[in-house]
Amino acid sequence: MKTIASCVQDIIVASPFLEEGLSREIINFSALAKELNGPISKMLRKPIKDGAIMMALRRYQQPLNLENSKSLKKTFNELGDITVRSNLSDFTFQNSKTLIHSHSQILEKISENHQTFYAFTRGMFESNIIISTSEKETVIKAFKNENQIGLQEKLSAISIYLPKGNSKIVGLYYQIFKRLAWENITLYEVVSTTNEFTIVVEDYLVDKAFSAIKRLID
Template sequence: MRTIASCVEEILLAQPFLEEAISRNIVNYSALANELVDPITEMLRKPVKSGAIMMALRRYSPPKDLGNSVRLKRVLNNLGDITVRSNLSNYTYKNSTTLFESHAKVINKIGDKSNIFYAFTRGIHESNIVISSSEQNHIDAIFINEQQIGLQNHLSAISINLPADNTKIAGLYYQIFKRLAWEGITLYEVVSTTNEFTVLVEEGYVNKAFSAIKRLHS
């Protein structure tokens, strides 16, 4: 049977920023309880009082704060180099039996040119190519027979080198995404390898995103 406490927990779990604010004791419980009267009344299908909700909020025990994890803090303080690459384009193509052949042609074309940014991601139904915009003519020619779903220009990539044990640290990506979300930064694409994490943003956000990621060290 649903209770006020279970409704409060359900709402907080769906809003991690709010849950974190409660764990840091920076929430006005009385004001929040008043805000939750209507949704909890609807969930329980009976009138509830803000005082009962406030009591449930004060008794709520959020999961252990990942931000206070010693191991997580150590990893965040030891993030490697942060590299920014601008003037990138993102192509999206429908998967086909010939898409990998086209992909191979691109690899042969760019070879080992270190000045060219290139990332290829294959999903179930579509694939993405992120590449330096200077190579657009080559991409257009090579993929001319593929079904293009989307194209976005004027993107920048911010790549972060992660410590070797990053895969054993719970909450690492959450901390990165949380910081970017708090800053109102929209991510256009995310690409990662075992020890490297890259976010793509529109060029207008790159300085703000770079600063937000740098502050993860603090």
């Protein structure tokens, strides 16, 4: 049976910004109770008093897993170098039977230059290539017979080296994404390997994004 408390919990869990604000004690309970009155009354199918909602908000406690909380803190303390690469371009191509052949030409070309940034992601219907803009003409030539459906330039990548065992830590990526969202930073692309996590943003956001990630470590 639904209660005011369970409705409050459902709304908070589905709203990361709201949960963050409550945990930092920067939200006015009275104002929030009034804001939630409509949705909760609708969920319970009866009118609810603001005071009852405010009481449920004050009693709400975030789920706390002490063991995971310690592991998460330890992981952030052990994060490796943060590397920033700028002057990148993102190409999007429609998948085809010849796409891999075109892709192999790029790999052969850039294997001679270890300074080139390169990331390839294949989805169900399209594939993305993020590469140093200096290799733009190389990509255009190699994929001249493919259907290009997108190109974004003036991008930067921020790569974070993660400690071993990071894939077992609940909420690691969530904490990173939450911090970036809280700072109003839009992610253009996300690329990851087992122990490396890279976000791609437009150039004008790179300094802000770097500072936000740095604060997770400090």
